Amino acid sequence: MIVKVRNLVKRYGDLIALDHLSFSIKEGEIFGLLGPNGSGKTTAINCILSLLKYDKGEIEVFGEPMTPEAYHIKRNIGIVMQNVAVFNELTVYENIDYFCGLYIKDKNLKKQLVEETIEFTGLNEYRNFRPKKLSGGLLRRLNIACGIAHKPKLIILDEPTVAVDPQSRNKILEGIRKLNSKGATIIYTSHYMEEVEQICSRIMIIDKGKAIATGTKEELKAMISLGEKITVESYDVSGEQLARLKQLPNIVSVEYSNPLIEIKSSKGKNNLENVLEFIKKENIPFGKIYSELPTLNDVFLEITGKELRD
């Protein structure tokens, strides 16, 4: 195991930030920590990094207890903070060189790693720019570059795509996959379920400091009763028709918010076919019809009773 967390408890006065949190991360995984803002993701990361005192629990990294003095462990960890943490007075190159230099003593190796990182993050043409001249997306990329330049075995990315444009977000996610393919184990925290779903091999959903579900995205979706979500666009449907629609087999709920009818069904066959037949039979005029599989938000919603985005 690369990381092992057992019964981690962290309190801020009366508030329990982490409530007996336990999880393990295997080598080569992209492990997603998914949860709404304030759920305890960053607190858990700070405890793993031995920045934050915790009340109870054990943390092991690379098979050894993590302490502030465990420099041999720290040497193999790269961190990309939620907030951009770079020197405003240093250029892109100098920033990466500075942080890489805290891990790598050999000057030639350091130079090579810095060049590789600049290339990897696509910052070559901005190498002499100061952070203030970079766009939000480029700044995030610089933040990532400073955390990964020393080629760590474990990379922790704490919400690295917050306030980033879609193009930069895709580049960042693509970069994370590449790092993983080169052998790095990754911990990725986010409240964007689409991102987590897109890149993580295993996900832990966390809420109010508690782990509420852990598994692959398929495993997580299999945990809930929702099988399909069918949306029908219609401007003319009566209350009686909606009530009859709800009587169809496997249909769990029907909600109408003009012009969309949202139908949720449990797992089962021919759900979409049954709905289509009903609409035809009832002569309900309709526009678009589409069906979606459950998302991690649905998983979160079913387990906690609230939206992940709340």
Place this chain on the structure above:
Amino acid sequence: MFAHIFMNRLRCLLRDKETIFWTFAFPLALSLFFYLALSNIGKGETFQEIDIAVVNDSRYQEDLYFKTALEEASKGEDRLFDLTLATEEEAGKLLENGSIKGYIKAGDQIELVVKESGMYQSIIKSFLDNYSQTFKAVETVLRNDPKKYQEVMESLKDRKNYVKEVPTAGGKPDIVINYFYTLIAMACMYGSFFGMRETSDIQADISPLAARINIAPVHKLKAFLSSICASMLIHLVVMLALLGFIRYVLNIDFGPRTGYVLLTMVIGSITGVFFGAFVSALVKKSEGIKVAVLIGVSMLGSFLAGMMYIDIKYLISMNVPFLSWINPVNLLTDAFYSLYYLDDLSRYALNIGVLSGFATLFCVLTYLILRRRKYAGL
């Protein structure tokens, strides 16, 4: 690792325009302002010879004692009067057109004619009164007991001095230099901006940048030491430049003890940097609030040390001496003052000793706060 952090830190600090402004440009501009505003202070008080006239008639020519006394007072570099011999009519015209402050008519009763009263007129009158009294005293003695002539003359020479002479370091009395000393002391304390930055960039609970550095495999205090050495170097160079500017461009004299002046500056700078480091470690507020605290404390200290009004320094020293001893700006100002004016170094040593104590205290307290490796909250 030390060199890596040190060099990068130098780069960061030299490019930090705000810190450079407060630590260098601001004191430099203020010193120039002081120079322009205060350069005439003292010059107005330089004594100028008083233009007078004496009515050159037979009474004056015959009164040899008075004539000699007046001529003596109008001779040499340190003369009291610029004397003109004139007729009474000419003297009246000279007085009328302002060429002289007054004119004298010799006789049994020496007369002074002035157009207005003022400092110069008082000096002329004082001189004449003094002459008349002395002359009368000698005349009386000679009339009553001529044998005592020699004794009287000796006693006239032997005037008692009620002012105790203190050996000086050779500095000429100059009220203006104190303003520059407080300014240099304030600039030393502005090193606190460097100290503040160093603490902010190493305390994980203050900034994300510091958190990132804390996660790196570098001993926290080693990283802090490397950074603060860079800060110290820049602050010393800045202070040296400021001192050079004040000494050689503005021609403000610091006396002959250059080595001690530099030592004072070094200790002052160390105190300033560690003061900022301590305040920043202690006050868990935004950078803006910390800057406000540092500027506030430095300015208040400078005010109490007499930067805006020189008499404050003496009022505080006389009435609330404790405040003088806990004010680093005052200790520095007083150290410079002692070096300039006093031959004896004991007062200087006391100031520097107390200041070094403060520097050590700030350093130890900063260490005690910074040595924390884990934080209760971030």
